[in-house]
Amino acid sequence: MIQDVFCKIINGELKTDKVYEDKDFIVIKDINPQAPVHLLLIPVKHYFDIHAVINEDSSLFGKAMAVADKVAHDAGLSEKGYRLIINEGEHGGKLVPHLHIHILGGKRLGPKIVK
Numbered sequence: 001m002i003q004d005v006f007c008k009i010i011n012g013e014l015k016t017d018k019v020y021e022d023k024d025f026i027v028i029k030d031i032n033p034q035a036p037v038h039l040l041l042i043p044v045k046h047y048f049d050i051h052a053v054i055n056e057d058s059s060l061f062g063k064a065m066a067v068a069d070k071v072a073h074d075a076g077l078s079e080k081g082y083r084l085i086i087n088e089g090e091h092g093g094k095l096v097p098h099l100h101i102h103i104l105g106g107k108r109l110g111p112k113i114v115k
């Protein structure tokens, strides 16, 4: 069984600051926030990457956007906006091998997507 840090959080082995959960997703506060609001939207089922989701259940991305919209609204980000990021692979800078979407906001973010 795959046991990355997000699986451990989902299984309740690790404590975290959870702001949302349903049968498909949890949303937690990032342990090392890069903005005043930095949330991680994580599928409950272990998917390594985007490719794995597309192969198995591409409808999950539509559901993920609905959850992102809701939690962003609840976090007060709707009016001024926010940024969603998925890091993939070595060049994308992915650290945790379990698909997740960063939700960042609460201040004007840098103008560049790529440094």
Ligand code: 5GP
Binding pocket: 005, 014, 016, 017, 028, 029, 030, 031, 032, 033, 040, 086, 087, 093, 094, 095, 096, 097
């Ligand atoms: P990645 O670079 O893989 O897209 O980002 C992984 C993110 O997970 C990082 O922003 C990192 O701070 C966050 N993270 C890693 N371990 C933990 C943890 O145990 N708890 C929480 N809440 N966030 C974590």
